[in-house]
Amino acid sequence: MTQWLLIAPVLLPVLAAGLSLAVWRSAAAQRLLGTAVLTAVLVDAVVLLVLADRRGPLVLEVGDWPAPAGIALVADRLSTLLLTVALAVALAVLVFAIGQGTAEGDAPRTPFHPAYLLLVAGVGLAFLTGDLFNLFVAFELMLAASYVLINLDADEGRIRAGMTYTITSLLSSLLFLTAIGLVYAATGTVNLADLGNRIPELSDGVRGVLSLLLLIVFGIKAAMVPLHFWLPDSYPTAPAPITAVLAALLTKVGLYAMVRTQTLLFPRTETWTPLLVAAALTLLVGILGAIAQQDINRLLSFVLVSHIGFMLFGLSLYTVDGLTGTVLYAVHHIAVQAALFLVAGLVVSWGGSAALPKLAGTAPPPGLLAGLFALAALSLAGIPPLSGFVAKLALLRAGIEQGGAAVLALLAAALLTSLLTLYAMARVWRAAFAAGTEHPSSSRWRGGGLRLMVGSTVGAVLIGVVVAAGAGPLARLSERAAVDILERDAYQEAVLQGAGRDDPDRSGE
Template identity: 65%
Template sequence: MTGALPALPVLLPVLGAGLVLFPLPHAVVRALSTGVLTVVLVCEAALLVLADSRGPQVLHVGGWPAPLGVTLVADRLSALLLTVSTLVALAVLVFAIGQGTAEERPRAAVVFHLAYLLLVTGVSLAFLSGDLFNLFVAFEVMLAASYVLITLDADESRTSAGMTYTIVSLTSSLLFLSLIALVYAATGTVTLAQLGPRLAELPDGLNGAFALLLLSVLGIKTAIIPMHFWLPDSYPTAPSPITAVFAALLTKVGVYALLRTQTLLFPRTDVWTLLACAAIITMIVGILGAIAQDDLNRLLSFTLVSHIGYMLFGLALFDTRGLTGSILYVVHHIVVQAALFLAAGLVVGRAGTAALHRMTRRPYPGLLVVALFAVPAMSLSGIPPFSGFIAKLALLQAGAAQGGPAAYALAASALLTSLLTLYAMTRVWTAALTARAPAHGEEPPPEPDTPTARTSGTGRLMLAAAAGMTVTGLAIAVWAGPLADLGTRAAEDLLHPQAYRSAVLGEGNR
């Protein structure tokens, strides 16, 4: 059973999606989706334990060894991100069920659960892929599923936003496919475990061109500025649970692909100045864009773009401390960003609008909703003792230890971005979370006029899911020590991939 374990995070959601197509009662469909994700979460937790104690867990699908067949690889980094991502996906699914997202019509409910399980399949395949082509396939599975989720029961604006998202993603995919063809022509393989040594044998100019093209392709999917424009226009238009799962997972898959490919295929011994500049620009421009927004969901979307820069910070340093900081930040951000968007869904549902200037006239949303937003907001802003502070501290310590102009510029930009993030969250606080009731003689605020407000409520499932994500964020801070140790071991794996290559190819076949 252990040998087949890496296949289960991909296989089980696909089987669940197939079963959803049968004419089943709504309650059975909901139970099936949540049950599948629960089992997948247990399998991934087991994978994480095995990968940490025994090394990378490898499955050669069909018994065909690499590079002939499809290889699934779960090492410390991929298993950790798999576990956290599925935990978030499960919580968001519970929130969506409580909200009734796309479940007013039977066919829409089936399509929602089908697309959601396929989205999880794509995410799992991306984390487990042992070659570039299957990584491309994983991105395409995520694209197909995410387009369905964005446009399900959509109006004209959501359809337009979905088209923008799809066109940009397809352009990125075409570039990615072209890159894979060029790499295969130059090296004769697309297996990640083989590519590093073979790319090193190429002329420096060609090797550098491949590294830059891969950074550009994954930069679009990761929303690195200036390749970010599609995200703030598409994410805020979807229902809050869909936005939450997209914000938590999709860009992090791109970050994972950058961490994996740049360290395994294009190893460096010093700071990557180009990526450092991209990280600085992404942090500063992204958070300035957030401050300029009046719409709550667009504000959070720009904040998401900005904080991608923190994850690039550690990768740009190309050392153990920096990569440990990036890994901690990815784990923290997956959970906290999901918690923020779920809480924002509750706030918008209570206020009936996502516009901050209109929220000032809405009634107080309630202490629980305020807490569910405030805790992840403080964590994202880097307020101690929350997980965001711990992850940012790890990055700042890595920058100080590295030294040099680029590292110090990264650290200074990270501090400035943290302060501006706090300011952006304060704007939300003053507008939405301390809203006043109408004064004596003042006309009451108009009735909620957004579809979200009319169709959503703050049911127990929604509150439980948002609270679960908030508590998980607090747990990351409480268990920061063991998590940092695991992150350090994962960073060492990235910088010294001999065990990865040996597990995939076998001893003596590197």
């Protein structure tokens, strides 16, 4: 039974994508299929999360070929927790996209549903794969699907932005493939658990080069400064649901890959200064870039870049408390960033423009949108008792306990970023929700499509509220995940020896 649970997040969306192409003449069938499959996969992820928390890492040897030679899918606390929240957000965004197509009276976009399902399959494979090469395959699957989504009904500007995204992604893929080749040449394996034993045996110089190369590869995908330049030019040009799902998921997949490889393959017992510096630069450069923007989507894109720095902060400490904060912040950020982009999509639909000066002259949208934006924005800024506050508090405690001049400087950068985030969100509030004079046409705000869009946005915001409401249990789960990340033994034992992987009495505590 466990093997089917492990393969479902990858296999079901792939099969559904093919079936969606087969029923391309029926938009209703595509929508029903996509929604049903994502719901089923979300339930599957919740079950995997419960099992992984109770038993420890779950392993599927694809084709019954044992690791390290065969392909392994591995579900532990970290991967299943991020997979669960990612699928919940993906489902909410899909409902928004369905509503948007209905509200705007568009003809069915045939490639959308197959591409969206393949994107979800890539996300599932990235979180569950147990080897570097299939992590590469997952990124390529996400790249192909996201390129299709970004360029749906594209004009010249969006095609140009899509090419920037694609060229940058292909460059990082080339670097990743190079890194895989070097890792295999040095160790004779690409299995992550096996690499955790073999890479520490290499010379310090070789380990340093491989660690830095993988940091660059995943830093590009996570939009870490100074490797972030592609994101603000690519995401804001796409339709609101596409921007939301890419912003919420793809950067977190890059971050997950960074956490997994840097802790499992290159274990450290003290803070890593290069990553501390990168975290500080990401925090400050991103938020200063956001303040300078006059377009709501570009502003949110720079805020997205900035807050990747909080997650890098926790990773750079290489402590249980720091990684607990990273996991908490990733869960919070997936939900909140998606919610902000969905609200922005509704605001732009209401005002007819993404430019803040133009929105300032338009009568404010309904109060419900103002409330949804306020909840997500205040959470992102870290206002208590919302989810952003819980995650930032965990990171600040970890930094204070770690101490040291570099860490304290990073703490100051984090606090400044939080204040400037609040300022950036206040700029959007003043432009979009303060009283204007020009009343937009209300025709776009009628019908069932609008209800789906607003309802799915409420759902995305509520995910963040649930994170805050369940802060205690979630923090304890994140701490257990952080312990697993640093101790590594349970992960390696499950993959390489299979000890107790099907034993219902096995406990990962």
